[in-house]
Amino acid sequence: MSLGPIMLDIEGTELNADDVRRLQHPLVGGVILFRRNYQSPAQLKALTASIHALRQPPxxxxxDHEGGRVQRFRDGFTRIPPMRELGNIWDRNPKKARQLAELAGWVLAAELRAxxxxxxxxxxxxxxxxxxxxxxxRAFHRKTEAIAELAQxxxxxxxxxxxxxxGKHFPGHGFVAADSHTEIPVDERLFSQIEQDDLEPFRRMIDAGMVALMPAHVIYPKVDGKPAGFSSIWLQQVLRKHLGFHGMIFSDDLAMEGATVAGNVTQRxxxxxxxxxxxxxVCNRPELADELLDTLQWKMPALSMARLARMHGKPHPPTTDELHEDPEFVMALQQVASIGIVEGDLQLTDG
Incomplete structure (x- = not known):
């Protein structure tokens, strides 16, 4: 059974019958985990193994594990700082900030892959x-140069x-005050303004080989009346043709308020x-997940299947014990711990 075009969440710390039923549906291709799905490192490893065992290909x-206030797994995982902290260091010492950003990315990825x-x-x-x-x-900086360097x-x-x-949230969510989780944000700027500022980090990351991206549930009426994630102008003309992006495009959560302009969940x-x-x-709304699985008719294009295949993590990752026996990784942990972090919120933890 090939992977399908829908990514769903699950209810708890282990799979229940409803989870298994949904995840075995041919339209499903992925799972997104949240804080409620995490209890301990051992539990998480057992959960992911049970998910991967359900299907072939898995x-x-x-x-969503960015660092700062958006980090789903905390106890037993290294606390990653908010990306702004790296931007603050970039203001004083760009080289050091780039080095720390790379180490933070390594620690983040290695622990999740383990x-x-x-x-x-x-x-x-x-x-x-x-x-x-x-x-x-959550943003690195106001300056596009800092964002591009640190993100790379x-x-x-x-x-x-x-x-x-x-990379997210294409073509840029930082200008509007509204939160697309609860509102429908509208960015009234001209395309030329967005291109000059917001698109630059995306352009630089695409040129550097970024293979996946998520658009924003934001409407840019000077370009299109639809939110970017529902807009062929943004996704096909600007992203694919103008910026030359050939990688994976994930929608943002279709259960968010910013997505409701497109109709019911199947229409979205x-x-x-x-x-x-x-x-x-589709996250945090199991009834919408069931509705979508019951009603969506979609044949997965071969190109999308190929893009999905590239999103699997590198096989045979080191275990946590193996990581902690690696002097370079231990040094990386220490360096990440040295990043200016708000005391009591984002301190380093063993794991």
Missing amino acids: LLISV HGVDFSFTPVLDIDFGSSGVIGD SLMAGLKHGGMAAV ALAALNAGCDMVL
């Missing part, structure tokens, strides 16, 4: 214009750790897939 397993996770939806390539609370310190370094570290990078999925997404996400 389902992709992903997580527990069976294929990839994380990171890095955030949005510009911090100072207006978006939902982005905020982080991507190199992720690759070293055995996973691909997923079709809008995203027809616009150019390879895989669509």
Whole structure:
């Protein structure tokens, strides 16, 4: 059974009958994990093994594990700083910031791969214009040069750790104040303004070999009346043709408020897939997942299947014990711990 175009979440710390039923559906191709799915390193490893055992080829397993306030697994995992901290270091010492970004990417990826996770939806390539609370310190910087340099370094570290990078939120979520989880954000800028600022980090990452990306649930009415993730103008004309991106496109969560403009969940999925997404996400709404699995009719293009295959993590990753016996990795942990982190929130932990 080949992988399908839908990525779903699961309910708890182990698979239940409903999870298994959904994940064995031919339209499903991946799983996204959340904090509720994590209890301990051993439990996570058992959970991912049970998910991978369900299908052949195995389902992709992903997580939002950026660092800072968006890090799903904490106890037993190294606390990764918010990317803003790397931007702050870049202001003083760009070379050191790039080195630390690469080490942070390595630690992040290696620990996730040691527990069976294929990839994380990171890095955030949005510009911090100072207006978006939902982005905020998840962004590296206000300057596109800093974002591009640090994101490329982080991507190199992720690759070293055995996973691909997923840049988000194309073409840029940092300018609007509205949170697309709860509202429908509208960015009134001209394309020329977006191209000059927001697109530059994406362009640089694409040129550096980024293989996956997630568009924003933001409407840019001067370009298209549809949110970027449902827009063939943004995904086909701008991203594919103008920027030359040939990698994987994941929709943002179709259960978010910013996606409701496209209709019911099946209409949203079709809008995203027809616009150019390879895989669509439906999270935290099991009734919507069931509705979509019951009603969606979609034949997975061969090109999308090939893109999905590249998202599997590098096979045979080192175990946690093996990582901690590697002097270079131990040094990387120490370096990541040295990053200016808010005390009591993002301290280094063993694991």
